[in-house]
Amino acid sequence: xxxxxxxxxxxxxxxxxxxxxxxxxxxxxxxxxxxxxxxxxxxxxxxxxxxxxxxxxxxxxxxxxxxxxxxxxxxxxxxxxxxxxxxxxxxxxxxxxxxxxxxxxxxxxxxxxxxx
Amino acid sequence: xxxxxxxxxxxxxxxxxxxxxxxxxxxxxxxxxxxxxxxxxxxxxxxxxxxxxxxxxxxxxxxxxxxxxxxxxxxxxxxxxxxxxxxxxxxxxxxxxxxxxxxxxxxxxxx
Numbered sequence: 001x002x003x004x005x006x007x008x009x010x011x012x013x014x015x016x017x018x019x020x021x022x023x024x025x026x027x028x029x030x031x032x033x034x035x036x037x038x039x040x041x042x043x044x045x046x047x048x049x050x051x052x053x054x055x056x057x058x059x060x061x062x063x064x065x066x067x068x069x070x071x072x073x074x075x076x077x078x079x080x081x082x083x084x085x086x087x088x089x090x091x092x093x094x095x096x097x098x099x100x101x102x103x104x105x106x107x108x109x110x111x112x113x114x115x116x
Numbered sequence: 117x118x119x120x121x122x123x124x125x126x127x128x129x130x131x132x133x134x135x136x137x138x139x140x141x142x143x144x145x146x147x148x149x150x151x152x153x154x155x156x157x158x159x160x161x162x163x164x165x166x167x168x169x170x171x172x173x174x175x176x177x178x179x180x181x182x183x184x185x186x187x188x189x190x191x192x193x194x195x196x197x198x199x200x201x202x203x204x205x206x207x208x209x210x211x212x213x214x215x216x217x218x219x220x221x222x223x224x225x226x227x
Binding site: 042044045048056059104105108110 | 152158159160162207212216218219
């Protein structure tokens, strides 16, 4: 049973470009969460999604960031017009459809975004 | 707003020592608390999860306790080994399954 998969593992973008980060949850998991870890900071919640639904995006910056989890395929975190401050490690986690999503969250290896 | 604090930020101990890592949180309305391990440049590995109705959980040399009313948790590591060197993160689950993390404690176990 493969774990949570994220790709790419490393992504380099120039200021103003778009970054697309992908997350494939564990088999059977229907809840996906995105977190961001800035240098010297703890992990911060960004968004919680179920298939075709955004449940909570209270941690997502209001501009340039969007997330989706389509019926088929991976979850995508999209950052438009990246700036240097977006450089961080972005982690995806998934959990099974139990207890309203209060089960253990399993984390992927992360995507390390560097903005030049 | 939930805040999770882990102090100290770093800890260095000799091999074989038993040690305790502390975590505190400001809002006791949590569903569970998890301890994670993060190795440099890697993802997170869940070590222990304690439901809000539980007091402790054990796995091998690790034991985690939870005192929800006082907003505290401890992770006890017995007979530490160099392979235990990593950053240990404490996180609480609140509304909408959001995890709120502390900044972590970077542990170094000297041979």
